[in-house]
């Protein structure tokens with residue numbers, strides 16, 4: 001099989017066979033196929049797309065290119081959850097303890113964040129003592145004992161995807177639906193998930209900018225899941241503004257604890273309840289979404305989800321006292337208020353700009369090797385629909401430096417304050433099953 005012929009075939013818009021796709025993925029992973037040929041193929045895929053058979057074959061080939069985690073020693077249906085990413089997205093930290101409390105085993109492998117704020121494991125590492133590296137045996141034992149463990153992604157998980165993603169990044173081929181869908185699903189399949197809830201974000205802070213694009217991506221991923229015998233549901237949720245009110249690593253742990261206590265931001269709580277309910281349905285703990293939703297509200301109200309969070313933190317070496325004494329989490333030295341320059345209603349908060357502002361403070365990484373400052377971040381005092389008086393604080397900056405002019409300007413720029421009250425924000429646009 002010659003790579004040049006396969007590129008030519010795809011350039012003509014013809015479909016590649018399973019064997020051809022396996023040959024390409026293994027050849028690229030082991031270095032037999034050079035970057036320049038793979039780049040040409042990726043561009044041909046970008047323009048000509050792939051059939052659902054090709055996308056499933058690509059997903060399986062990328063998943064099988066490295067370690068395939070075997071979770072069969074964990075009883076029950078292992079339901080994973082994935083978000084396409086956004087600013088202030090701490091849903092995994094909230095839904096993990098909730099569904100574990102309902103009996104769904106959570107065996108989650110999460111990546112570190114590159115960009116605005118840390119990923120789930122970075123946020124967890126802001127808890128003093130928390131260990132994100134466990135051996136596979138310790139990981140499985142922790143899930144069997146506490147129903148939940150969250151660890152860093154193994155370096156050898158879907159290496160083909162890692163290499164292809166890096167190449168896509170520099171060849172303008174990231175935003176191709178078949179490539180995004182197979183990339184995300186390959187990592188979920190390799191991490192051993194039996195079922196998957198996908199949270200596809202849309203809006204200024206997300207990959208997908210429109211509901212229609214998000215629907216196509218969601219449908220493509222749900223179809224891959226079905227073809228590969230992983231029950232999959234995709235929710236399309238809002239990322240026009242950051243999720244919740246806190247951005248930054250320790251900040252997001254604090255806010256997740258508030259939601260688990262039942263005193264968190266209303267919109268964040270509603271999205272988390274829905275994600276947790278769908279996970280419980282896929283975990284076959286409940287038959288209907290409505291029944292699951294009620295049980296999720298009840299488990300929070302009874303304090304059981306927060307108890308599970310305490311146990312989970314302690315089991316991975318973290319200090320569970322952070323739950324009742326949030327000051328034990330890293331705290332920034334300086335706090336600055338960003339004041340509204342006019343009165344009116346918040347109509348828009350550009351999530352991407354807010355994310356970049358948090359990253360400039362040190363809450364995220366601009367480069368892989370950057371160190372995160374767990375203590376810094378932002379608190380959004382005003383969200384879309386809130387009324388604001390001139391001179392009132394719209395956002396608090398938590399910094400470990402005395403000078404935050406650039407960050408402050410960026411936040412002011414992200415907020416659009418107008419005299420008219422906007423329509424209420426829609427939190428969940430669609431659910432694709």
Ligand code: URA
Nearest residue numbers: 165179180181183184
């Ligand atoms: N996230 C992924 O894991 N892969 C993509 O291609 C895009 C987003």
